[in-house]
Amino acid sequence: MSAGKLLMVGAGLSGAVIGRRLAEAGYEVTVVDSRTHIGGNCHTERDSDTGVMVHVYGPHIFHTDDAEVWSYVNTYETFLPYKNRVKTTSRGQVFSLPVNLHTINQFFDKTLRPDEARAFITEQQADTSITDPQSFEEQALRFVGKDLYEAFFKGYTIKQWGCQPSELPASILKRLPVRFNYDDNYFFHKYQGMPENGYTAMIGKILDHPGITVKLETVFDRAQADQYDHVFYSGALDGYFCYELGRLGYRTLDFERFTYDGDYQGCAVMNYGEEDVPYTRITEHKHFSPWEDHQGSVCYREFARAAEPGDIPYYPIRQVAEKALLGDYVKLAEATRGVTFVGRLGTYRYLDMDVTIREALDTAHGFLDCIERGVPVPAFCVSPV
Numbered sequence: 001m002s003a004g005k006l007l008m009v010g011a012g013l014s015g016a017v018i019g020r021r022l023a024e025a026g027y028e029v030t031v032v033d034s035r036t037h038i039g040g041n042c043h044t045e046r047d048s049d050t051g052v053m054v055h056v057y058g059p060h061i062f063h064t065d066d067a068e069v070w071s072y073v074n075t076y077e078t079f080l081p082y083k084n085r086v087k088t089t090s091r092g093q094v095f096s097l098p099v100n101l102h103t104i105n106q107f108f109d110k111t112l113r114p115d116e117a118r119a120f121i122t123e124q125q126a127d128t129s130i131t132d133p134q135s136f137e138e139q140a141l142r143f144v145g146k147d148l149y150e151a152f153f154k155g156y157t158i159k160q161w162g163c164q165p166s167e168l169p170a171s172i173l174k175r176l177p178v179r180f181n182y183d184d185n186y187f188f189h190k191y192q193g194m195p196e197n198g199y200t201a202m203i204g205k206i207l208d209h210p211g212i213t214v215k216l217e218t219v220f221d222r223a224q225a226d227q228y229d230h231v232f233y234s235g236a237l238d239g240y241f242c243y244e245l246g247r248l249g250y251r252t253l254d255f256e257r258f259t260y261d262g263d264y265q266g267c268a269v270m271n272y273g274e275e276d277v278p279y280t281r282i283t284e285h286k287h288f289s290p291w292e293d294h295q296g297s298v299c300y301r302e303f304a305r306a307a308e309p310g311d312i313p314y315y316p317i318r319q320v321a322e323k324a325l326l327g328d329y330v331k332l333a334e335a336t337r338g339v340t341f342v343g344r345l346g347t348y349r350y351l352d353m354d355v356t357i358r359e360a361l362d363t364a365h366g367f368l369d370c371i372e373r374g375v376p377v378p379a380f381c382v383s384p385v
Contacts, residue, residue, distance in 0.1 A: 002028040002211075005227070009033075009220045010234030012040025013356045014343035014363075016206040017072075018232050021364035023211030030228070031207065032218040037200065038207060040234075041312070042353065044198030050259065050296030052286045053198050057312065058253060058302065059268070059283050060199060063187040064354030070191040072357060077202035079193035080291055084186040088271035090151045097271060098186060099148060100179040107148065114180040121145065121178070139170035144178055155275035160304045160315075161251060167319070194288055225338060230367070230377060234343035236313060237329050237384070245329060248348055249306070249322045250313035256301040264297050279303050316348045326385055333379040340367070340377055347384040 003026040008015035011033035019029040037043050041057040061084050064070055073079060086097040095103045104110070104117050112120055122128070125145030133139040136157060140149040153173070157165045185192075195202045207214055222240070225231045233240055238248045256279070268287035272279060279301040286294045307313045316322070326348050333341055342363055344351045351359070363381040370377045 002026060004028070004229040005030070007032065007220075007224065007228040007231045008234070009231060010040060010343065010345075011035075011038040011203070011207070011214060011216070012042060012234060012343065013203065013353060014234040014346070014360045015232065016203045017357055017360035018342065018364045018367075019212055020206045020209055021361065022367065023209045025364075025368055027211065029209075029212045031212060031214045032220055033214075033216050034219045036216055038214065038216070039200040039203045041314070042199040042203065044195075044200045046198075047259075047285075047296075047298050050286070050294055050298055051292075052294050052296065052298045053289050053292070054285045054298050055199075055283075055288065058255065058300065058314075059285070059288055060353060061187070061192075061288070062194065062353055063189040063192045064352075065189050065191070066354055066358055067191070069354045069357045069361075072361070073195070073202065076205040077195040077197060077199075079191075080196050081192070082194040082288065082290065083192060084269065085184050085267060086186045086269045086271060087265075087267050088152055088156075088273050089277075090273040094270075095152070096184040097152065098179060098184075099144060099152065100184055101182050102184065104148075104180075107151065118180045133170040135166045135170055136168035136173050137165040139173040140165065143173075152271075152273045154273075155277075156271060156273045156280055158275055159278070159280050161317075162304070162306055169319075196291075229338075231339040232363070233339055233341050234346045236345045237326075237333065237341055237348050239345075240339070240341070241329065241332055245332070246325055247309070248325055248329070249317035249319070250311075251304050251315040251317065252307035252311040253314050254303040254305065256303070258299050258301070260297040260299060261295065262297065264299050313345060315350055316344075318348070322348075323385070330380070330383070330385050336379065337376065339379065341380055347380060347382065349382075349384055 005028045006022055008019045008031040011031050015031050019031050023029045042060050043056045044053055047054050088095050088097050101117055105112055126143060127141040130138050130142040133142045140153050154165055161168055264284050269281055269283055271281045281302050283300045285298045341347060343356055359381050366381060367377055
């Protein structure tokens, strides 16, 4: 006998992981998604002409220090080794990112050892008069100095966020380390890899349970909530309330897809740090599956802009005005019974995939705990404010 009927709005990672755990607990789970496919923005599919596994909504690279999450994803799909080695074109040269010893020596035409490079950046480049960086720009000037900031970060940031780096919080740059060795692995997590058969195959296996029904091309309407004991909503938080208080700000991406016979750029990700190049980066998707061999290639040029109604929201802006509006929506959500808001859109936070899965697992566990104790299920597993 079913323990109850639950609705997952969205067939991405959040809906799939929560739905699977609660289906295993005996609930009758329905998963709806307005798109024609499962997987959300992690959706992958084979290009019919080249055979390349394409990350349809831009590349997603799995990296985590969470052993339980790593074990979880490997239960449903084999993750093969992949290290993200990002390059950037600036001032007529190609450099490695994040800024590392090779980048520093190449950029300044030096042959510094690690301790020499550290002293050079600290004493001759970094603006040590900035003791408490408040903005992205101050953070960059404090840690790498004007030259590296203008070559690698300033133009890229203006294109990505549509505003000056001085208007962005310093926390954005704290995710970009400077390394005084030759390690060019973009991430530093213990577990890193790519699913052998793509993310959509993995999510399909997570959803493959007799207690789960998936309905695609199905738009959620709040009136449907009355048909279920509880709703887990991974759509836009403001969208759930029909934008009655206004719209939260997002950046979106436009992709200019093109193919190439051969190897177009020799790496998976090539950034373009100069403001006069209109796109932020080019991704070459066959390099995200280095264990495969393809003659043809599928590439994306990425252009960032402000999201408008009808666009796919990618990056929550979370500046002062958005945070104030977010607080008002959180109050509305917390006063709404029978729904839990999850995922990147539901909590208006930028989340890596491993954090999304961790929060989904915790949300499912918390739901079951609340039911067992007979207490209300909270609107959020983690507060967005």
